[in-house]
Amino acid sequence: MPKLPAEFADLEKFSDWCLPTEAERYAKRLDSTMAQMQELYDATMPRLEDACAFGDKFPLDDLPEDVRSLIHLMQSLVMVSFPVEVWKQPRVPDSGAAWAELYVEPVV
Amino acid sequence: MAHFKKPEAGSWTEHFSTLGTEPVDYTDSIDPEFYEAEREAIFKKTWLHVGRIERLPKKGSYFTRELPVVNTSLIIVKGKDEVVRAFHNVCRHRGNKLVWDDFPNEETSGTCRQFTCKYHAWRYDLTGDLSYVQQEGEFFDLDKNQYGLKSVRCEVWEGFVFINLDPDAESLEDYLGEYGKGIKGYPFHEMTEVYSYRAEIGSNWKLFIDAFAEFYHAPVLHQKQAVKDEADKLMKVGFEALHYDLQSPHSMISSWGGMAPPKDLSMVKPIERILRSGLFGPWDRPDIEGLEPLPPAINPAGAVPWGVDEFEFFPNMSLLFWAPGWVITYQYWPTAVNKHIFEANLYFVPPKTVRERLAQELAAVTFKEYALQDANTLEATQKMLETRTVTDFPLCDQEILLRHLHKMAVDHVKEYQDAKAAS
Ligand code: FES
Ligand SMILES: [Fe+2]
Numbered sequence: 214m215p216k217l218p219a220e221f222a223d224l225e226k227f228s229d230w231c232l233p234t235e236a237e238r239y240a241k242r243l244d245s246t247m248a249q250m251q252e253l254y255d256a257t258m259p260r261l262e263d264a265c266a267f268g269d270k271f272p273l274d275d276l277p278e279d280v281r282s283l284i285h286l287m288q289s290l291v292m293v294s295f296p297v298e299v300w301k302q303p304r305v306p307d308s309g310a311a312w313a314e315l316y317v318e319p320v321v
Numbered sequence: 322m323a324h325f326k327k328p329e330a331g332s333w334t335e336h337f338s339t340l341g342t343e344p345v346d347y348t349d350s351i352d353p354e355f356y357e358a359e360r361e362a363i364f365k366k367t368w369l370h371v372g373r374i375e376r377l378p379k380k381g382s383y384f385t386r387e388l389p390v391v392n393t394s395l396i397i398v399k400g401k402d403e404v405v406r407a408f409h410n411v412c413r414h415r416g417n418k419l420v421w422d423d424f425p426n427e428e429t430s431g432t433c434r435q436f437t438c439k440y441h442a443w444r445y446d447l448t449g450d451l452s453y454v455q456q457e458g459e460f461f462d463l464d465k466n467q468y469g470l471k472s473v474r475c476e477v478w479e480g481f482v483f484i485n486l487d488p489d490a491e492s493l494e495d496y497l498g499e500y501g502k503g504i505k506g507y508p509f510h511e512m513t514e515v516y517s518y519r520a521e522i523g524s525n526w527k528l529f530i531d532a533f534a535e536f537y538h539a540p541v542l543h544q545k546q547a548v549k550d551e552a553d554k555l556m557k558v559g560f561e562a563l564h565y566d567l568q569s570p571h572s573m574i575s576s577w578g579g580m581a582p583p584k585d586l587s588m589v590k591p592i593e594r595i596l597r598s599g600l601f602g603p604w605d606r607p608d609i610e611g612l613e614p615l616p617p618a619i620n621p622a623g624a625v626p627w628g629v630d631e632f633e634f635f636p637n638m639s640l641l642f643w644a645p646g647w648v649i650t651y652q653y654w655p656t657a658v659n660k661h662i663f664e665a666n667l668y669f670v671p672p673k674t675v676r677e678r679l680a681q682e683l684a685a686v687t688f689k690e691y692a693l694q695d696a697n698t699l700e701a702t703q704k705m706l707e708t709r710t711v712t713d714f715p716l717c718d719q720e721i722l723l724r725h726l727h728k729m730a731v732d733h734v735k736e737y738q739d740a741k742a743a744s
Binding site for chain 1: 514515516517518519520521522523542545590591592595596663665666671672673674675676678679682683685686687689690692693694696697698700
């Protein structure tokens with residue numbers, strides 16, 4: 214069963230990144246190699262603009278399931294953007310033991 | 322070379338003449354006795370922000386708040402009369418914690434008509450009155466009027482709920498003073514899209530306020546977050562605020578912020594260009610009333626390149642206004658002389674579209690990347706302060722809010738101890 218809208222079938226192989234919460238996305242980021250995140254970034258970044266335009270055809274509080282998954286995938290792109298664009302590593306550099314928990318968040 | 326005008330005295334620090342320019346003694350951040358004194362002299366006597374009014378949407382809505390620094394747990398509840406009240410979360414029968422779910426130490430929230438104790442089912446109404454005693458006839462002349470919940474001062478300012486353990490404290494409005502008046506009318510109530518973060522930090526609470534109340538560190542500690550050219554430029558220029566102000570015990574810093582939107586798109590990261598968002602928030606202002614013009618206390622220098630104002634409400638609340646129309650609150654809750662819980666709340670106008678939602682996502686994710694860097698230096702600072710090899714530290718003019726904060730803490734403790742000695 215495809216998770217994403219047919220228009221984004223090319224991103225289907227990244228569907229394990231369709232994660233609804235920040236905690237899941239952050240955990241997956243820490244569990245991933247830079248090569249894996251780079252691959253996700255390279256594939257999704259050129260589709261980000263399309264995904265916004267596609268998603269904006271639906272009311273945000275009533276998204277079809279496949280569009281919701283698409284947004285979750287794009288949220289994962291946002292999550293890996295710092296490691297790929299600046300850090301060159303999954304963790305925030307010089308953040309050592311520092312940890313912050315997001316305990317209230319709007320979930321799409 | 323100064324980029325922005327300083328007061329006539331030549332510096333912000335000298336402009337506020339009671340501060341002095343000498344190095345600052347940081348014993349107040351490592352001394353366990355001073356910490357115990359702070360709990361009494363500061364946290365039991367000042368107004369403390371405990372949550373937004375949106376957490377109490379209905380009559381009977383409540384939430385609990387664990388406050389180890391003042392050694393209590395509170396219930397905050399909206400009554401049938403819409404009045405918000407606060408009570409110590411302790412049953413008058415035999416002292417059980419009145420409101421909790423599975424784990425006694427975890428905070429909880431919900432809606433109810435009355436509070437029923439889990440132990441022997443004593444009940445209290447939403448105004449704290451004891452309304453029902455199980456097998457009342459077994460007691461000895463029990464006057465229920467004498468056994469209501471212990472109440473705590475609770476007042477609301479612009480939707481921010483505050484409590485004060487001191488029954489003789491001045492009103493919240495008077496306490497917030499000039500800033501409270503000058504910020505009034507900002508459309509906080511529109512900003513109901515909330516991201517709440519919590520972190521345990523291995524440092525004195527004041528050290529994290531220090532870290533956020535100066536941006537002198539930004540070009541250095543956060544260097545890697547900007548694209549290379551921008552980082553180099555920032556390092557060379559350094560940081561200067563647009564404006565500082567003190568309204569003791571509170572204070573504020575006003576800063577420029579060229580990133581929302583940036584003049585030169587090549588100066589921001591690729592994803593920021595697409596989502597039109599970053600550290601300073603989504604570049605496109607939400608379409609609501611109240612952002613134009615801003616209340617008078619915001620951007621006091623009236624500067625065009627204004628980006629963010631940070632108000633420090635003593636002791637432990639920071640309130641930040643970002644130029645693109647959203648706010649953050651920070652709170653610092655001490656749990657020991659060298660430990661505290663840090664809380665940050667990001668408040669946005671609810672997004673209407675996927676695009677707006679992702680722009681806010683990027684701002685929230687970016688916030689966390691910065692905050693982790695800020696947080697991580699603190700433990701290192703605390704550890705080295707505790708060696709006491711160095712006790713006095715020279716603070717620069719861009720660190721005036723730190724100088725002021727530590728002076729406020731020391732002054733409050735001294736005043737309290739003097740009053741105690743005199744009585
Ligand atoms: S302790 Fe609450 S009813 Fe007994
Ligand atoms: Fe910082």
